Amino acid sequence: QVQLVESGGGVVQAGGSLRLSCAASGRTFSRNFMGWFRQTPNKEREFVAAILWSGGNTYYADSVKGRFTIARVTALNTMYLRMDSLKSDDTAVYYCAALRSGSVYDIASYDSWGQGTQVTVSS
Numbered sequence: 001q002v003q004l005v006e007s008g009g010g011v012v013q014a015g016g017s018l019r020l021s022c023a024a025s026g027r028t029f030s031r032n033f034m035g036w037f038r039q040t041p042n043k044e045r046e047f048v049a050a051i052l053w054s055g056g057n058t059y060y061a062d063s064v065k066g067r068f069t070i071a072r073v074t075a076l077n078t079m080y081l082r083m084d085s086l087k088s089d090d091t092a093v094y095y096c097a098a099l100r101s102g103s104v105y106d107i108a109s110y111d112s113w114g115q116g117t118q119v120t121v122s123s
Contacts, residue, residue: 002026002098002112009094009117012086016121020081022096022114028053028077033099035059035110036070036081038092038119045095049081050104059104063089086121093118 008020024034035050049070050059058070069082079096093116102109 002028002031004096004098004112004114006094006096006114006117009119011120011122014086014088014121014123016086017082017084018086018119020083020094020096020117020119022079022081024077024079024096024098028098031098031100031112033104034072034079035097035099035104036079037095037097037107037110038090039095039116040092045107047105047107048094050099051079083119086119088121088123091119091121 003025005023006020012018033050033052036048037045038048039045047061048064049068051070051072067085072079095116096114097110098112099109100111
């Protein structure tokens, strides 16, 4: 099992930036991909971005491509999500997750989740 803890959420004005962090512990070596998802009260949890832990290959949802950047520091077992040009539509609880098997875009592929961190973008 992998334990995940997110941090870095907060309130930011539209057009601003935030950086989220996800600290991983436990059997992290057993996971090839890590990802970020987000959820609002009236929507299902949706894919935001993912990264191949060893090679650094990245994957993004169309809605955040060009504005968000996912990265990791393997020595620290920490993943980041840099969010720029934030919009009100980005307001959500953001979760990091570890992929067990399957597509990086599919929520069912992930079996370890953090507790979430709230991001609120004010207009």
